[in-house]
Amino acid sequence: MKICITAQGDNLDADVDPRFGRCQYFIIVDTETLEFEAVSNPNIDSSGGAGIQSGQLIAKKQVSTILTGNVGPNAFSTLKAVGVEVITGVSGKIKDAIEKYKSNGFQTTKGPSVDSHFGTS
Amino acid sequence: MIIAVASGKGGTGKTTLAVNLALSLNNVQLLDCDVEEPNAHIFLKPCIEKVQKVFIPVPEIDEKKCTYCGKCREVCAYNAFAVVPPQQNRKGSILVFTNLCHGCGACSFFCPHQAITEVNKEIGIIEAGYCGSIQFVHGKLNVGEAMAPPVIRKVKDYIDPNKTVIIDAPPGTSCPVVSSMKGSDFCLLVTEPTPFGLNDLVLAVEVVRKLKIPFGVVINRSDLGDNKTEEYCAKENISVLMRIPFQKKIAQAYARGISIVEKIPEYRNKFLQLFEDIKETKLK
Structure with missing residues (x-):
């Protein structure tokens, strides 16, 4: 099964990026084989709607679930529309987050965890 | 002449300056372009004669x-x-x-x-009226809306080139500020002599220079804080057109919605002098 994790670096030893729309990388990983692809996020500097565009980007990668720190309201609506399960409050190393996910250590998030523009620096 | 009053940092005294300048001059318009939280009306207490809705076209999908x-x-x-x-x-x-x-x-x-048609979405209102002989206009962006510039442009539609126009701009250096300042003949940057005031003044100076608008600085509460703002203006060859010292009397009046010139009438001459200095600085 393929899932996506927002990351501050391009490998499994990187830390989880707490932002969704404006994270550094999307790590798309197969939870069985741990084969992964790191996608650099083109929406980091967008003036608005970063979450909406990031939501559509990962939908194209056909992942079932997104693991991240926080998700804003527009991103949440988009992820819901594309049918991607959202898990927020994730932190630490990417590889540890994958292990925790595999052992059912997370719960699905039912709504946005932060307000718009939370990840704008 | 169109004079925009802007600041960078919020709470430095933009509205105080704009209102007192308007009250000191003749044949004047005051346009409050801080549509996210207009407050000039608190001091001018205008009689509103006209209310107009502001719409933007948004897509509707079939x-x-x-x-x-x-x-x-x-x-x-x-x-x-x-x-x-x-x-x-x-x-x-x-x-x-x-x-x-x-x-x-x-x-x-x-x-x-x-499949897409444009439908009007109301994002705010414009209110126009008079405070004595001052023509007063302000915009109010609806709560929850993010698009201030369309409301600001509607406020600026009221500009009468035969009058002295004073624009009370929003704080900051983003789109609403640029929309408010654009097309002005002069920009007054109001600041306070604190590290925060100076930091944001420097940003505001970058904006007015980019827009190529002649400008000068007013230092409010000028006897508090430090000397760094004066040093910066001297170094950058920026005219400090007015210094308003901190006075409890002014603060008390402000808290009751009373302007400086109403409380301390001698100040009218200082604002008239400011207007003369603006005209002179603009020609430099």
């Missing part, structure tokens, strides 16, 4: 015609669309985030299936 091709998302510069193409067992869907929409019309123009 899902019967939409093929979820994604053209609208592609052409939207503001990321206001999410388009989900249909998959094996799920029909496609399209989401419009109207609070990100700037009303540019690109989506309806480029939609290959004529």
